[in-house]
Each structure stands twice: as structure tokens, then as C-alpha cells.
Amino acid sequence: MSTTNNMSAPGSFVPLTSRGKQVSQKQMSLMERIYIPAILTGLFITIKHFFRLKRPTIQYPEQQRPFSKIYRGMHVLKRDEQGRERCTSCGLCAVACPAEAITMTSGERKKGEVNLYREEKYAVTYEINMLRCIFCGDCEDACPKEAIFLTDRIVESDYLRKPFVFTKEELVEPMDPKKRIDVTKRQTPAVLKFKENKVFAHNR
């Protein structure tokens, strides 16, 4: 019966963990019982905060937190230097998308549309459901044509679900060279170097 030797006498305190604390039930002193000193201490603390002028609030629409350089926000469908859409509707982004947020239909470029689309095949519709999108950036990784990028723009909130399905209208960047969306920040040196490696098919 060696186990009984380890058991303590009833009533004595055996700590179960090293972090246990002895609970104290001592009576409050008179000063503590009339509360007033404690209340004054409390009032002093709050008034100190009252006159503290530094507040951590950020006035959102006017003021924004600094974004990360490579923030992954709303997507953009890029055009090339001559203003032609880069997307060829290959569907790799849709396949890569873990949230299955991307759908597209492809079409063939007609005569006279050479200045609109870079290659013979293009995306007739291209939709991203922003409610499904998790902004992981896998579509950008998968894209062989450097057509889709995540930008530091925020998808604005809305009251309905419908407007969150973004079509080409919202996604394709404007033709005007001055209004182009800058994605150079997303193209870090490591990415650019990787793109130079022609061993991979989608870099050729």
C-alpha cells in the first residue's frame, strides 16, 4: 500500500499545479469598506484618460491605415502597352482558385478587334465573386499572361449580394494610359526573376 503514503492528511493543502494561488478571504479594512478611497483612485484614472490627447482612432474614409506594399485587394485585369487585354481566357486562374470564385467564357477574336485583344482567344465574360474570393493571390500566380493581379484597392461594401460579382466592367483596367492600375509593387524582384526562367512553359 505504498500509494496511501503519498496521500496527504485530510484538510491539508496539496497544490495540483505550480500556478495555483491560495485564495484569501480576509475581511476588508475600514478604509476599504467605505469605498471612497478606491472610488477616488478610479476617478483619477478615468480623468487621466480624459485629458490624454493621443487617441488611436483612424478616421476611416478620410484616413487610412498604411497598406502593405504587396497588399492583396481587388483584382485587376491588365492591358498591355498598346491597350490590348492580356487575358486569353485559358482558365488557369479559375482552376487555381481555391474558393472557386472565378468563372469565364471565352471567345475568338474577330477581324478588326486586333487592337482590343492581344491574342486570338479572349475572355468574353470574366467574373469574380468577391464574396467567395479569399484574396490568396493564387490566380495571379497561375496566370501565364500576367493578365490578372491583386491590387491595393479595397472591394467596397454593399447592401446586396449581386454587386459583389465583379464583371469585366469593374475588373479590366481603363484604356487611358494615365488611369492604368499600377501593379509593379506586386512584381517583386523575386517574381520578376522567376518570370525570366523560360524553363517553365507559362514564362515563355
Next chain:
Amino acid sequence: MIPTAIFLLVLFVITLTVAAYSTYGERKVAAFMQDRIGPNRAGPFGLLQPLADGAKMFMKEDFVPASANRTLYFLGPAVAMTTALITGVVIPWGDTLQIGDVSIPLQGMDPEIGILFVFAMVGIGVYGIMLGGWASNNKYSLLGAIRAASQMVSYELAMGLSIVALVMMTSTLSLSGIVDYQVEHGWNIIRQPLGFLIFLICAFAETNRSPFDMPECETELVGGFHTEFSSMKLGFYLFSEYVNMFISSAVMATLYFGAYDVPGLANSGWDPNLITIIGVAAMFAKTFFFIFLFMWVRWTLPRFRFDQLMNLGWKGLIPLAIINILLTGGIMLALGQLAT
């Protein structure tokens, strides 16, 4: 007659404005104490926020529960608001203003029993809460109303007893008489610090302000007595709390801080009207300080438990108030000031 009517109208407007801006002040004070900024979108510095809140309250659906007692349900907020507003009449906001031959006393009414009038109105004010809570036919509302009633009964007692000591000294129940006494002998706070402390604590309980806001204890009673109220009826309840706060601040300033009295100003030999106006400003400054104190305490202290509240009232404040009476009587006897 007409000057008094004008004065009452002005007082009414001022009371409502102060109460409205107290809601704004409350939110700002709360924000500052919590290192936030507070309302700042409606108008410059959010100054139009009370108007926006009021408009919102009016726009809301005016809902009446199917099982509610309709008459009492409508009467509740009305009683709460009316009694809250009525008390301001007897408070001496300032000395007499002399315009030509017309002298306007800056006190709506000066009954011999001014302080009792205040107590009576505060007592009726509880009916607003009780009627509302009872008529809602909702257990949380009823619990809130019962709490309000028992809280009022317990604290009104201590409040009245704390006043007894004060009345013994001033030997008048008229509020203007009490002010005159203070102009002559110095502010009552110097002679009645304990009485003031008791009165202050009771004032917090009477206005249902934190840490004694048991009747609307959100964590236990949803919204307390106004759970079932919506639209401007709720608005009236919330608003009457701020009016009450303003009035009890004014009462405290009157009873213990000399109301419109600024020491040394009466003998300065300035124009009497100027002195009166400075006095009114002083009265409002004192009142606003107490409103700030109400808010300051609200955002500092957690709410009492109900039994703690009752313990403090019956076992703490009432005996203390009686001791205060005995002390005051003893000292007056020793100094030979007892009226024969």
C-alpha cells in the same frame, strides 16, 4: 406675471437644450475616458448629434405590445418627462434681474416648502418608471420597475434625512432662503460635508445613474423598465433621465454650493444686473460641473449588485444621515445656535 411666463419659457427651452446636449456630452465624455473620439460626424465636432438622435427617435416605429395596458403605457413616459421638467421651476437660477421698472426674479416660483416640492416631484417621477414597467406586461420591465421603486424608497429616505441637518442650520425650507443663508454664512458644503456626500450618493440613485442604474440594468434585464418602449416614448424616458440629472445637479449646487452666489461679488459695487448675470453663469457652471461628475462616475464605476445597493442604502447611508443630524444638532447646541 408676464416676465415670469417668459422666464419659465426660457427655462423650459434651456432645460431641454441642456438635457439634449448632455446626451452629446455623455457620449463625448465616455469616449474621451475610453481613449476614443466620440460622435464627430453630424455637424462640426458632432454638435448636431442630439438633433440627429431626436429625429431618429421620432422616425422609429411606435410599437405597443398587444398585452400592454394602453392607458398606463402612454402615461408612463409622459409622467416621467413632466415631473422631470417641473422641478426646475423652484430652483433659484439667479438673483433678481432689473430691466427698467420690471424686476424679473430668476426663479419661477418660490414656495415656502421649495425643497419639499423638489422631493415630491422626484417621488412622483418614480411613477413614470413604475407605470411604464407595469404597463408593458413584461417580466423584465416589471423587475426593472420594482427595482426602481424599492431603490427610490430606500434612497429618498437617506436623502431626506441628509437634508434635515441642512434645514436645521438654515431653518428654512425655501430654496431661496437656503441660498440667502449661504450668501450670508458661506456655502453649506463647509458645514455639511457628510450631508453633502450622502445627498450626492442618493442623487445618483434617484436619477438612476450608474453605479445605481439597476432599473435598466442591461446585463440582467434587457432594457429594464423601458424594454418594451420604442420611438419617442423610449426617447422620453432616456431624455427624462438627462433632465433629472440636470435638475438634481442644480439642486445640489443650490443646497450645498450657494447656487448663484459668487463669494465677494456682492460687495464689489458693480452694476446689480451684471452681478446677477455673473451669478447665473456661476450657477450654470456649478450645475455643469455636477453633470460632468455624474458622467465621470458613470464611466468609472461598475454597477452595484442589488443587495449591495440595499445594504448601502439602509445599513450605510440612513444611519450615517441620522448620525449627521445628531452631530449637527449637538454642534448647534454647543454653539448656542438652536432656534427657540
